[in-house]
Amino acid sequence: xxxxxxxxxxRLYHSALKRxxxxxxxxxxxxxxxxxxxxxxxxxxxAQAEESGSxxxxxxxxxxxxxxxxxxxxxxxxxxxxxxxLGATIAHQRAPGRVDYARTPGGRRRQRRASRNR
Numbered sequence: 578x579x580x581x582x583x584x585x586x587x588r589l590y591h592s593a594l595k596r597x598x599x600x601x602x603x604x605x606x607x608x609x610x611x612x613x614x615x616x617x618x619x620x621x622x623x624a625q626a627e628e629s630g631s632x633x634x635x636x637x638x639x640x641x642x643x644x645x646x647x648x649x650x651x652x653x654x655x656x657x658x659x660x661x662x663l664g665a666t667i668a669h670q671r672a673p674g675r676v677d678y679a680r681t682p683g684g685r686r687r688q689r690r691a692s693r694n695r
Contacts (some may be wrong), residue, residue, distance in 0.1 A: 582615075585615065586615065586618050586619055586622070589605065589608055589615070589619045590619050590622045590623065591610070592604070592608070593605060593619060594626065595610075595621070595625055598627075601623065604619065605619055
């Protein structure tokens with residue numbers, strides 16, 4: 578869209594947000610003066626703003642602290658789901674303390690390359 582068109586949409590959007598929900602339709606009818614595509618764009622933005630509601634209206638740390646307090650108090654309503662993998666041993670592996678590459682297949686070749694690249 579053109580920059581002028583976006584500026585008009587933005588101007589109408591912010592003006593409509595300042596009005597009560599019941600007055601917005603009448604305001605847009607007058608302000609758009611028959612331009613239905615402009616009206617649809619502004620109405621879509623207004624609908625999106627209402628759907629998002631209170632997103633980011635309260636500080637994230639405050640919300641996280643409340644959620645943590647509820648979780649610790651067990652107020653969440655349901656029992657905590659348990660993960661069957663928590664505390665389970667996945668694999669046992671031992672890393673050797675020292676690898677003698679000269680005794681492995683292709684080891685001498687690797688040692689020569691490593692010594693040349695230093």
